[in-house]
Amino acid sequence: MRPDDIAKFRVPDTPTISPDGTDMVFSLNHLELSPDEYRSQLWTVPANGSAEPRRLTHGPADADPAYSPDGRWLAFCRTVEGGVPQLWVMPTGGGEPRCLTDATLGVSSPLWSPDSKYIAFRSRVPEPGRYGTAEGVTPDREPPRRVTSFTYRANGTGFVVDRPAHVFVIDPHTEGSAPVQVTAGSFDHGRAAFSPDSQRLVFVAARHDGAGDDLRVDVWTCATDGTDLRALTSGGLRARTALFTPDGRNVCFVALDLAQVDGEAPSLRSYSVWIVPADGSGAPSELTDPADTHVLRWAAEPIATVADGVVYANENRGAVDLVLAPYDGGPARTLVGGRRQAYGFTVTRDLTAVVAAVGSDTCPGEIVVREADGTERTLTGFADSLRDVRLAPMEEVTATAPDGYPVHGWIVRPAGSGPHPVVLLVHGGPHTQYGWELFDEAQVYAGAGYAVVMGNPRGSSGYGRAHGQAGARDFCTASVAPDLLALLDAALLDSDLDGDRVGVMGGSYGGTMTAWLAAHHGGRFRTAVTERGMYAFDSFAATSDHGWCIVNDLDASRWPECSPLTYAGNIGIPTLIIHSEQDLVCPLEQAQRLFFALKRAGTAVELIIFPGEGHELSRSGLPSHRISRFEVILDWLARHL
Structure with missing residues (x-):
């Protein structure tokens, strides 16, 4: 795989199913190198696989399709050239779509009422005079902002x-x-969801005193006109994605338990599924086992309520399964599993069909339908766009850390005989997971001749709560290094991998660990590539959009000893630092401080700054910037590895 092969990816998003269960609609996403943009259109395919997928719309950017319950309409969000997403509807029986909104900052998350009379959606509302609401007032001429809480900016959005x-x-x-x-x-x-009788809405919000200074987010319900607003939870949780159960008696939601447990860190704790009476008559309770539940927090819709329980996307040793948790507290059962990841899904209320967007290590994504009897069909063949690209399968490898702890990971091997130079790749988070997906980075490096070693050390999600919490006391810096090195050593037992030519690289938390490994175990590596990392807790706490809550997990007296910048003088290997100018998760000053320290110490170092990009450069930055980033990294590895 070459860097520009990312333009060949065709990735379907979360599908919606017609009320009669006969058709699916989904957005299909791809990028175009010219005019350097992302594109998405709506496509449809019969549920029985009797016909090939066909395109419904021509974009340029159509997303979030939603069937009306009566089957007559399809709502979706469309972004026209130079604009922001607006709400559109089109008749399913044929006819032109029409625009319903003209929101200054756009709309998202459309959802129909069960009686098909209304659509709920979400939109940011600017203060008067800001963001183009006052004629002739440019951003530099807006009045000053008043900031009174920790939470006032968000990566990818800016000031909120x-x-x-x-x-x-x-x-x-x-x-x-x-x-x-x-x-x-x-x-x-x-995002709001309707009650089964279409009379009420449920959503999550932090509306309490002190909101913005803590992680609390509650579940709320109100009438569809906004009256009778009341909270269904009263703290202790960070809730998201709330839905009524089909009988309307309860509300299910995804939440992070904020309860203080000695030695644990909320940032290393997984989301789980909860239930609460819709009339406010009782306290919320957990439907899933917190010891081994890892609800996929990145999914737009990580749960769906059906007659018998809640279906949720669950991280599991590199896979993302679709699992049913019964309302009666019975054992959960896997509906869609295997060595793959279900990253978007919908279900029928009686669970006769589960429709999911599913990817694997050699497939960017297809639409799959699972019937009630367990029969499964793949309805699309979009991976054919990559048929002329060699995709290296992931090979599992296991290791044992010095304390006897098992570590799970993979090798992505280049073509041909070795010994191949090696890149140890460290994931971000840290409470996320590498796994069974077509990871463009691993494929590009393997395509250039490097064997990629990647895995899920302690602190990662998908391996149980204890695994995630293992590094809570040092934010997984010192405690995770032995896991990563053990995984590397296990991989290097393969004679195809060259143990004398090893580099280390990673982004976000992976960038933090890259700098840490370069400082503490630099003799193991010839070079380091660190991206969008956190290198100094003291300034990160103040400048990151959510640094204040991360550092709460670590006593301030220990910030220096857990900061890679403290040990920058020990980094002697050539180091490439990549950062984005508009990164609000790990602001640019983090990279500048590390660059200054290494430059001053005489270490061979380069700093690459991408203008206009945020923390998600490698995943959703401008196509030209993503390719440039690959070219910079491959050039550096060629010179130093």
Whole structure:
């Protein structure tokens, strides 16, 4: 695989299923090198696989499709050239789509009421005079912002303190109908879902005193006109993605338990599935076992409620399974599993069909349907766009850390005979996982002749709560290094891998660990490539969009000893630092401080800064920037490894 082969990826997103179960609609995403943009259109395919997928819309950027329950309409979000996403609807029986909104900052997350009369959606509402709402007032001429809480910016968005997200409801059937704002206040509100009788909404929001200074997010419900607002939870949880059960008696939601447990860190704890009475008559309870549940927090819709329980996307040793948790507390059962990842899904209420977007180590994604009897069909063949690209399969490798702890990982091997130079790749988070997906980075490095070693040391998700919490007391710096080195040593037992030519690299938390390994175990490596990392706790706490809550997990007196910058003088191997100018997760100053320290110490170092990009450069940055990044890294590895 070459860097520009990322333009050949065709990736379907979360599907929606027609009420009669006969058809699926999904957005298909790809990038174009010219004009250097991302594109997405809506496609449809019969559920029985009787016909090939066909395109419904021509974009340029259509996403978030949602069937009306009566099957007559399809709602979706469309972004036209130079604009922001707006809400559109089109008749399923044929006809042109029409736009329903003109929101200044765009809309997201459309969802129909069960009676098909209304659509709820989410939109950020700017303060008067900001973000183009006052004629002739450019951003540099806006009045000053007043900041009073820790939470006031978000990576990829910018300032949020002056443009809270609110819930709206619109009648899509009446020409000229205006959206009605349901929520109010200076609080961010999550996606809203209707009750089965279409009379109420449920959503998550942090509306308590002190919101923005802690991690608490509660579940709220109100009438569809915004009246009778009441909370269903009262703290102790960081909730997201709330849905009514089909009978309307309860609300299920995903949440992070914020309860203080000695030695544990909330940032290294996984989300699980909870349930609470919809009338507010009881306290929430956990439906899933917190010891081994890892709800995929990156998914737009990580749960779905059905008659018998909640279906959720669960991380599991590098896979993402679809699992059913019964309401009665019975044992959970896997619906879709295997060496693959289900990253978006929908289900019928009676669970006669589960439709999912599923990828693997050699497939970027296909639409798969699973019937009630367990029969499974793949409805699409978009991976054919990569048929002329050699994709290296992931080979499992296991290791034993010095204390006897097992470590799980993979080798992605280049073509031809070795010995191949080796790259140890460290994932971000740290509470995330590498796994069974087509990871463009591993494939590009393997395509250039490097054997990639990657795995999930302690601190990762998908291996149980104890595994994630193992490095809580040092933010997984000192404690994780032995796991990574043990995995590397196990991989190097393969004579195809050259133990004398090894580099280490990673992004975000992986960048932090790369700098840590370079400082403490530099003799193992010839070079380091560290990206968008956190290198100094003291400034990260103040400048990161969520640094304040990360550092709460570590006593301030220990910040220096857990910061890679403290040991920068020990880094003697050539080091490449890559960072984005608009990164708000790990701000640019982190890279500048590390670069300054290495440059001053006489270490061979280069700093590459990408303009206009945020923390997600490697995943969703400009296509030209993503390719440039690959070229920079491959050039560096060629020179130093």
